[in-house]
Amino acid sequence: MTVLIRLATDLLNLLFPRLCNACGQSLVRGEKNICLRCLHDLPYTDYHLYADNRAAKQLWGRLSCHAVMSMLYFKKGSRVQHLMHRLKYNGQMKLGLELGQLVGERLKQSPGFSDIDVVIPVPLHKRRERLRGYNQSKCIADGIAECLDVHVLSNVLIKPFATGSQTRKGRFSRYENLKSAFQITDGFSIKNKHVLLVDDVMTTGATLEACGLALYTAGIDKLSIATVAFTD
Ligand SMILES: [Zn+2]
Incomplete structure (x- = not known):
């Protein structure tokens, strides 16, 4: 058979x-x-082995983080760009899970990420998630959580307001626009926890910063960040 x-x-x-x-x-x-x-x-960064890596430095002075890592270098026209595009626009949820597992395996080798309590994906606005059918960061978060044997909380941090197209706004108004875009629905479930915030790509870090600041208002103990790719 x-x-x-x-x-x-x-x-x-x-x-x-x-x-x-x-x-x-x-x-x-x-x-x-x-x-x-x-x-x-693939162009692995090995950032999980260095606390003061470029992804971490991107957030210095803006957001207090315990540990920060991105797994891959992102360059235009590269295989990594192709991967991230497939993950976002081709319904490749299993690809997100596999990428999350690859990130998770690296986090397990890094003392900075050893006591993560809970994994939280960067949320999409509801309408966008409905159109796409899924949140790619949630798929990555699932893969990571499976490796670390912790839970994913995908309804605690939400994006109730659409922030519109970010590309036509200047850096400052983009930041102002993002700052109030994220809200906490159930602060009790993350109070005093070490939270791992997960996204697909880290660019300026503005989205991660806005999400992180919202998480701190809920009284989390520590914030760490992991993304699949890094571009600067
Ligand atoms: Zn290949």
Whole structure:
């Protein structure tokens, strides 16, 4: 029977080849969303091994963080950009889970992230989440939480107001706009906890800063941050 299932799977793969979400080559049996070659060759930052890494420095003086890491360098036109695009716009929820697991494995090697109590994804505005069908940061958070054996709380930090297009606003008004965009629904569930805030890509850090400040108003003990990719 297993031989038959294997044959059927091989035939399906032949008719509808599954492709690597980073390089676009056909995936072979055993590969999930990213081919083994990409998994090996992706531009890993190793930021989880250095407390004063560039992602952490991006938030210095703006948001008090216990530990900060981003797993991959993000460059325009790169395989990492392709990955993040597939995660956001192609309904690749399983890819988010796999990327989250890769981040989680690294967090387990880093003392800064050893006592995380709960994982919270950066929320999307409800309308955008409905349109997309899912929140990509929640998928990443699920993968991380599975590795760390902790819970994800995805309804504690919410984004009740749409912030509109960020690209046409100046840096200051963008920040003002973001500052009030996030709210806490159930502060008690995170009070005195070490919270890990998770997002897909860290750029200026403005979104993470706004989310972090909202979390501190709920009386959390420590805030740490993990994202899949980093761009500056
Ligand atoms: Zn690949």
